[in-house]
Amino acid sequence: MLHPLIREINAVALTAETSDLAVWHQALAERLTTAVHEANQRGRAGWPAAVRHTLNDRTRVLGPEHPHTLASRDSLGLAPDGMGEHAQAVRMHRSTLDDRTRIPSSAEHPDTLASRHNLALALTSAGEQAQAIDLLRRTLGDRVRILGDEHPHTLSTRNALETALAMSTQRPQSRWWHWRRRRNVAAGGGASR
Numbered sequence: 001m002l003h004p005l006i007r008e009i010n011a012v013a014l015t016a017e018t019s020d021l022a023v024w025h026q027a028l029a030e031r032l033t034t035a036v037h038e039a040n041q042r043g044r045a046g047w048p049a050a051v052r053h054t055l056n057d058r059t060r061v062l063g064p065e066h067p068h069t070l071a072s073r074d075s076l077g078l079a080p081d082g083m084g085e086h087a088q089a090v091r092m093h094r095s096t097l098d099d100r101t102r103i104p105s106s107a108e109h110p111d112t113l114a115s116r117h118n119l120a121l122a123l124t125s126a127g128e129q130a131q132a133i134d135l136l137r138r139t140l141g142d143r144v145r146i147l148g149d150e151h152p153h154t155l156s157t158r159n160a161l162e163t164a165l166a167m168s169t170q171r172p173q174s175r176w177w178h179w180r181r182r183r184n185v186a187a188g189g190g191a192s193r
Helices: 004-015 023-039 041-062 068-080 086-102 110-125 129-147 152-167 176-187
Strands: none
Touching: 041 068, 068 086, 086 110, 110 129, 110 152, 110 176, 129 152
């Protein structure tokens, strides 16, 4: 059984008097744009439903441990965190990470590192600084080793670690919003905002 969105796109493409794939691609782009607009109108509540639908389809078609299915689960875990439901986000990210690490030779895969990073962010949001810091330190070390010191994902994890450290009691004298000013003053540039 096809999803109604796919049936609609196929109907538009198949009724066209051409076999050109561009017609199908145009129908797909237009319908997806409309679907995104409809989800935006419903606000944040519309996005988890859209991602959950994709997750259900991927689970059914590809299986629960397929990389694309796990990527959808990771994306779905971002929604509750953004809506302030941090404990739910932690549970979802932890479950995804557990499933990713059960797959042989995936412990150091970039997708697994992304799941660890996302879990650490959810832990930070949930106030679990010690766990978040530990996970971010491990993730940063692995990302430096696997992706390199200047890779954007490595830099993102480094930034998340610094933020988590600033929010924790491990740096009671330091506040993240002062770092930039301190570095600028130390470099002889005066105070900045």
